[in-house]
Amino acid sequence: MNFSYNWLQLHFDDKLPKPEDLGSVVGLHSFELEGIEEAPHGDTLIDWDVLPNRSSDSLCYQGMAREIGAVLDISYKKWMKPEIVDESFDANLKTSDFVRLVVEEGVQRATKRIATGVQVGPSPQWLVEMLESIGQKSINNVVDITNYVMWETGQPVHAFDYDKIAGEGAKQVDIRYAQDGEKVTDLTGAEHKLDSSMLVIADSEKALDIAGVKGGENSGVDKNTKTVLLSACNFDFQNIRNTARTLKLHTDASKRFENEVPVSKIDDAMLQFAYLMRELAQATVSDEIVDTNPDKEGNREVKLSVSTTNRILGLDLSKEDIVSILKRVGCEVSQDGDDEFAMVVPIDRPDISFAGDLIEEVGRLYGYENLEAEMPTDGFPLPEISNLTKATRTISDRLLALGFYEVKNRTLAESGVVELANPLNKNAGFLRSHLGSDLVAKADRNLAYTDEPRLFEIGKIFSGMDSTGVLETWHWAGVIGRRKIKEKQKQELFLQTKGVVDSAVDALGIKLVWESHEDPAIGAHAVVSVGDEHIGLVGVNWWEINMSLMLPHIGKEISYKKPSKYPRIDRDVAVFVPVETTVSEAEELIKGLLPEETRSFELFDIFEKEDPSAGSGRKRKSFAFRMVFQSDTETLSDEWANKVMDVVYKALEKKGYEIR
Amino acid sequence: MSDMTFIDVTAPGSRQKQGNLHIISSTIREIEDIFTRLGFEIAEGPEVEDEWHNFDALNVPENHPARDMQDTFWIKGVDKTVLRTHTSGVQNRAMMEKKNPPFRIIAPGRVFRNEALDATHEAQFHQCEGLMVGKEISLANLKGVLLQFLQEFFGDDSVSLRFRPGYFPFVEPGIEVDVTCTKCHGENKECNVCKGSGWIEILGAGMVHPHVLDSAEINSKQFQGFAFGMGIERLVMLKYGVDDIRDFYDGDIPFIEQF
Numbered sequence: 074m075n076f077s078y079n080w081l082q083l084h085f086d087d088k089l090p091k092p093e094d095l096g097s098v099v100g101l102h103s104f105e106l107e108g109i110e111e112a113p114h115g116d117t118l119i120d121w122d123v124l125p126n127r128s129s130d131s132l133c134y135q136g137m138a139r140e141i142g143a144v145l146d147i148s149y150k151k152w153m154k155p156e157i158v159d160e161s162f163d164a165n166l167k168t169s170d171f172v173r174l175v176v177e178e179g180v181q182r183a184t185k186r187i188a189t190g191v192q193v194g195p196s197p198q199w200l201v202e203m204l205e206s207i208g209q210k211s212i213n214n215v216v217d218i219t220n221y222v223m224w225e226t227g228q229p230v231h232a233f234d235y236d237k238i239a240g241e242g243a244k245q246v247d248i249r250y251a252q253d254g255e256k257v258t259d260l261t262g263a264e265h266k267l268d269s270s271m272l273v274i275a276d277s278e279k280a281l282d283i284a285g286v287k288g289g290e291n292s293g294v295d296k297n298t299k300t301v302l303l304s305a306c307n308f309d310f311q312n313i314r315n316t317a318r319t320l321k322l323h324t325d326a327s328k329r330f331e332n333e334v335p336v337s338k339i340d341d342a343m344l345q346f347a348y349l350m351r352e353l354a355q356a357t358v359s360d361e362i363v364d365t366n367p368d369k370e371g372n373r374e375v376k377l378s379v380s381t382t383n384r385i386l387g388l389d390l391s392k393e394d395i396v397s398i399l400k401r402v403g404c405e406v407s408q409d410g411d412d413e414f415a416m417v418v419p420i421d422r423p424d425i426s427f428a429g430d431l432i433e434e435v436g437r438l439y440g441y442e443n444l445e446a447e448m449p450t451d452g453f454p455l456p457e458i459s460n461l462t463k464a465t466r467t468i469s470d471r472l473l474a475l476g477f478y479e480v481k482n483r484t485l486a487e488s489g490v491v492e493l494a495n496p497l498n499k500n501a502g503f504l505r506s507h508l509g510s511d512l513v514a515k516a517d518r519n520l521a522y523t524d525e526p527r528l529f530e531i532g533k534i535f536s537g538m539d540s541t542g543v544l545e546t547w548h549w550a551g552v553i554g555r556r557k558i559k560e561k562q563k564q565e566l567f568l569q570t571k572g573v574v575d576s577a578v579d580a581l582g583i584k585l586v587w588e589s590h591e592d593p594a595i596g597a598h599a600v601v602s603v604g605d606e607h608i609g610l611v612g613v614n615w616w617e618i619n620m621s622l623m624l625p626h627i628g629k630e631i632s633y634k635k636p637s638k639y640p641r642i643d644r645d646v647a648v649f650v651p652v653e654t655t656v657s658e659a660e661e662l663i664k665g666l667l668p669e670e671t672r673s674f675e676l677f678d679i680f681e682k683e684d685p686s687a688g689s690g691r692k693r694k695s696f697a698f699r700m701v702f703q704s705d706t707e708t709l710s711d712e713w714a715n716k717v718m719d720v721v722y723k724a725l726e727k728k729g730y731e732i733r
Numbered sequence: 734m735s736d737m738t739f740i741d742v743t744a745p746g747s748r749q750k751q752g753n754l755h756i757i758s759s760t761i762r763e764i765e766d767i768f769t770r771l772g773f774e775i776a777e778g779p780e781v782e783d784e785w786h787n788f789d790a791l792n793v794p795e796n797h798p799a800r801d802m803q804d805t806f807w808i809k810g811v812d813k814t815v816l817r818t819h820t821s822g823v824q825n826r827a828m829m830e831k832k833n834p835p836f837r838i839i840a841p842g843r844v845f846r847n848e849a850l851d852a853t854h855e856a857q858f859h860q861c862e863g864l865m866v867g868k869e870i871s872l873a874n875l876k877g878v879l880l881q882f883l884q885e886f887f888g889d890d891s892v893s894l895r896f897r898p899g900y901f902p903f904v905e906p907g908i909e910v911d912v913t914c915t916k917c918h919g920e921n922k923e924c925n926v927c928k929g930s931g932w933i934e935i936l937g938a939g940m941v942h943p944h945v946l947d948s949a950e951i952n953s954k955q956f957q958g959f960a961f962g963m964g965i966e967r968l969v970m971l972k973y974g975v976d977d978i979r980d981f982y983d984g985d986i987p988f989i990e991q992f
Contacts, residue, residue: 100897101895101897102897102898103898104898105897105909105934124898124899124900125900126900127900310796311796384869384871384957385871385872385906385940385957386871386872386873387871387872387873387874387876388873427943429905429906429940429942429943430905432905432906433898433905433906433907436872436906437898437906441872441876441895441896441897441898441908442895442896444872444873444876444896445873445876446873446876446877446880447871447873447874447876447877448874448877448878448881449865449867449869449870449874449877449878450869452835453772453835453836453837453867454835454836455772456769456772456773456774456775456837457774458769458775459775459777461777462765462775466762469754469758472752473751473752473753473754474749474751474752475752476749476750476751476752477752478752478753478755478986478989478990479752479753479754479755479758479989480755480984480989481755481757481758481981481982481984482982482984483856483857483982484780484816484843484845484857485845485856485857491781491808491809492808492809492810493806493807493808493809493816494806494807494808494809495806495807495847496806497847497848497849497850497856501856504781504816515984518983518984518985519984519985519986522985522986522987523986526986527752528984532843533780533843535781538808538810538811539811540810540811540812541811542781542783542811542814543781543808543811543814545779545780545781
């Protein structure tokens with residue numbers, strides 16, 4: 074809220090620090106300083122962002138003056154120009170002769186007071202200037218008074234032209250719920266259609282205003298007004314919030330009611346309202362206030378201890394220090410003790426309800442800038458690193474080294490299994506059920522920058538729901554982007570993809586089982602498993618794997634073997650095989666024949682070629698394997714290796730493969 | 734001259750092309766590493782959260798504006814279920830799991846707000862929550878831990894911080910934390926990062942509200958602690974001058990490869 078510096082100054086006998094300094098000192102101890110700007114009449118506006126829990130007491134000059142007094146530790150005056158000295162008004166004029174008040178639930182308190190002989194006219198210059206300095210236009214003395222009272226006390230008040238209220242004698246005024254579709258035209262001439270959740274102030278014929286939000290046109294004060302019904306009420310804050318939101322009608326009044334104006338503020342506001350009507354509009358004001366809830370709120374007492382205060386803040390304050398700070402915000406000791414004591418808190422500080430709230434007051438007014446930074450010394454257990462963190466980091470690092478970029482796509486998607494009740498727009502009405510399609514789209518987008526964008530993502534997907542909850546899982550997916558994939562490139566590209574996936578999970582000690590699968594929707598692909606569990610799919614140039622299912626399998630088992638001191642022998646074998654033969658078939662055949670001295674055995678080349686013996690364009694495949702032999706106890710001879718290979722050759726030939 | 738072969742050492746070496754982590758991930762990793770060194774454990778929580786964990790357990794009152802349709806995404810067909818609006822929901826989960834203080838955790842993750850997109854607003858972004866509970870964990874300790882973190886994160890021992898009063902229902906006292914401007918160090922009145930104030934608002938924090946401890950069945954008479962939460966995108970935007978939050982989710986390699 075923008076506060077007028079000159080207006081605030083009127084609450085103090087001491088000279089306030091200059092606006093920049095006042096702005097920052099309050100900014101550090103109370104509310105963030107949003108800005109400072111010049112205002113009309115040589116004034117300065119200071120914009121403080123009053124905190125939500127303090128909006129009930131500090132969205133007004135009385136409240137902010139008290140806050141500044143507490144921060145600067147100087148005394149402030151609740152009442153300023155004009156100072157209110159005479160609190161009694163006309164005893165012969167009875168408000169109850171003019172009005173009967175009937176209210177419904179949701180109205181915490183309603184008060185009315187009659188003023189006769191009102192002279193509507195221009196406001197005095199000082200009032201015009203004060204309102205102008207905060208950007209408010211002067212209308213006439215009565216309307217300006219209502220505005221002024223609200224800015225001063227934080228309690229919205231309203232002036233009804235009594236003669237526009239229907240009825241005779243003691244006219245009945247209701248605060249009731251509107252009928253569905255009931256219309257009210259506000260002071261600016263705008264019409265609002267209400268519903269039955271909204272409160273109106275009404276006479277026997279019509280709604281006079283939208284309670285807590287805005288006055289009505291049909292009951293407003295004009296230049297002919299002679300008798301004014303002064304009104305100050307307090308409503309359920311949530312009701313006003315809903316009304317303002319539904320009508321999209323956010324006013325200075327609704328903003329204050331939404332923030333729970335303390336009920337007791339009515340007393341201050343009614344007093345100032347009546348006083349100013351008498352002084353500035355020459356009104357005769359009734360001494361009698363018709364009040365639906367005159368019971369005073371009791372004092373609230375909050376207990377506090379010196380030791381807890383110091384333990385929470387990490388300070389070493391004495392009881393005297395604490396008490397003197399809390400007195401600055403208007404608290405008084407009500408029950409004394411060595412360590413524990415009780416304080417009565419100001420009635421209009423509903424944010425203070427337990428010890429922690431008082432500790433906050435002590436902390437901020439003592440000054441957080443005076444708090445030393447201290448590292449904790451409690452004995453804490455050492456942190457464990459979760460499998461999720463391990464897997465995420467290991468997989469990511471492997472993929473980076475293989476040229477992959479990590480992207481983060483949006484969770485909200487156009488389609489999925491789990492739907493939002495209140496989406497932002499219809500392209501984002503679901504939670505994603507997989508990562509793949511967005512990733513492929515991002516790869517296509519990146520073809521503008523590079524010929525082979527390699528992308529991956531690790532993120533949550535939402536795969537199902539029932540009445541008790543939503544199933545969410547960590548997935549990791551990747552893609553090797555290509556402009557176009559030709560049929561004959563598919564095998565080679567698939568092996569690249571497979572190589573990436575295998576080397577990423579290899580670092581986690583996971584061995585995937587690969588099985589071929591066909592699905593017309595996604596083409597040829599592999600289903601990968603850990604143990605007996607299917608955990609994902611790998612296509613020609615993409616993969617998507619359920620990482621949550623992978624996590625329990627993480628962990629490398631290492632059985633150490635002393636490295637051999639003897640030389641190794643390498644042997645290759647290459648064979649032509651029928652085109653439908655898989656690598657694993659050939660591998661299985663050879664593996665069973667290899668001796669225990671075999672250190673490694675792997676495929677190192679594969680290609681397809683026309684089969685000259687079959688003719689008519691039939692193809693055959695070539696597999697080339699390399700094996701390495703090495704003994705732990707002796708130097709192996711060429712003869713030894715030749716013998717091993719003879720066995721292998723014979724078996725391959727017997728199977729019908731052609732040795733190259 | 735000898736017959737030694739000439740080698741042009743100025744020609745570029747043949748390098749294996751490397752990819753890159755997304756800046757959000759690498760920032761989270763950096764934060765995790767700093768806090769892990771300080772003894773914090775990394776915790777995790779669901780992105781679809783029940784209303785109780787997201788609001789009730791955090792002392793956010795029934796009628797708080799945050800619960801309105803306007804700010805929170807609600808799940809259709811599942812009662813009282815939301816896309817989490819902050820990582821603070823992990824507080825209760827972590828405390829219930831750990832049971833006995835002392836403990837200290839951080840919980841990075843994705844959060845959601847039902848807000849129209851613009852340069853500074855995204856329906857999804859990332860936060861990191863921190864929580865430390867023990868017998869004597871104080872506001873002064875919060876200052877100590879955060880100072881250590883921020884100096885390491887910005888790689889600058891001269892970074893200092895200041896506490897201002899703030900309001901979050903799940904802490905009391907509530908604190909807004911500012912850090913000295915990493916761009917102008919308070920020396921440029923025209924600075925576009927700190928707007929000449931020399932300070933940047935960087936995270937929200939405070940002492941865990943007793944109701945929050947109680948709802949996790951931790952005795953608030955015996956234990957106390959601090960919590961904090963920071964926006965990852967905001968940290969990155971400050972550190973590197975990224976000016977549009979939507980850039981994070983475009984997936985463009987020219988964006989990703991820079992960090």
